[in-house]
Amino acid sequence: MGSWIYVALMGVAALLYAWMLPRNQETLKSSEQLVKEVEITLEQYIGEIQLENEQLVELVAKMKQEFMDKQAVHHHELREYQERLLKLEQQLGNTESRLSAAETDINDAQMKLAAVLTPDITEQAERLPTIKDRYGPLFEMHQEGKSIDMIAKSTGMQRGEVQLIIQLAKQEESI
Numbered sequence: 001m002g003s004w005i006y007v008a009l010m011g012v013a014a015l016l017y018a019w020m021l022p023r024n025q026e027t028l029k030s031s032e033q034l035v036k037e038v039e040i041t042l043e044q045y046i047g048e049i050q051l052e053n054e055q056l057v058e059l060v061a062k063m064k065q066e067f068m069d070k071q072a073v074h075h076h077e078l079r080e081y082q083e084r085l086l087k088l089e090q091q092l093g094n095t096e097s098r099l100s101a102a103e104t105d106i107n108d109a110q111m112k113l114a115a116v117l118t119p120d121i122t123e124q125a126e127r128l129p130t131i132k133d134r135y136g137p138l139f140e141m142h143q144e145g146k147s148i149d150m151i152a153k154s155t156g157m158q159r160g161e162v163q164l165i166i167q168l169a170k171q172e173e174s175i
Contacts, residue, residue, distance in 0.1 A: 004046075004049040004053075007045075007049075008042060008045060008046065008049075011041075011042065011045065012038070012042065015038050015041075130169070130172055131165060131168050131169040131172055132169050132172075135165055135169075137154075137155065138151055138155055138157075138162065138165060138166075139166075139169065141154060141155075142166060148162050148163060148166075
């Protein structure tokens with residue numbers, strides 16, 4: 001508001017300066033008339049400045065209200081986002097706990113299945129005849145000290161086949 005006062009004072013100073021300049025008496029108006037004209041001009045100028053100031057104050061108030069409204073909307077949106085984030089974190093926690101429980105159940109089921117299947121595998125291994133059981137006569141001859149050629153002739157097998165069976169039986173015993 002201070003700036004319009006300076007402008008008004010400058011206008012007054014300019015008018016006073018113009019009034020003090022020497023003029024012809026014919027063109028000079030009476031001092032009262034001149035003062036009235038200056039007052040009227042200054043009043044009009046002050047009125048215009050006051051009107052502009054009022055408009056400016058209204059504009060600032062309107063901008064402030066718009067800002068407050070936007071801030072309220074943003075604050076409301078922020079609360080909604082925080083609530084959604086909290087719900088999602090809770091859902092994630094629930095999902096993680098269910099996943100952990102499911103993994104535990106799966107591990108338990110695998111252990112039970114392994115416990116059930118292990119005896120079956122052992123029983124199957126026990127039920128399968130060993131190489132010595134399948135080729136009993138061949139190993140009896142081998143234990144008696146007969147040569148591989150002799151065993152091959154008696155059983156009707158090839159010499160390499162007899163050697164392979166004996167080696168497989170040794171490997172089976174070591175396992």
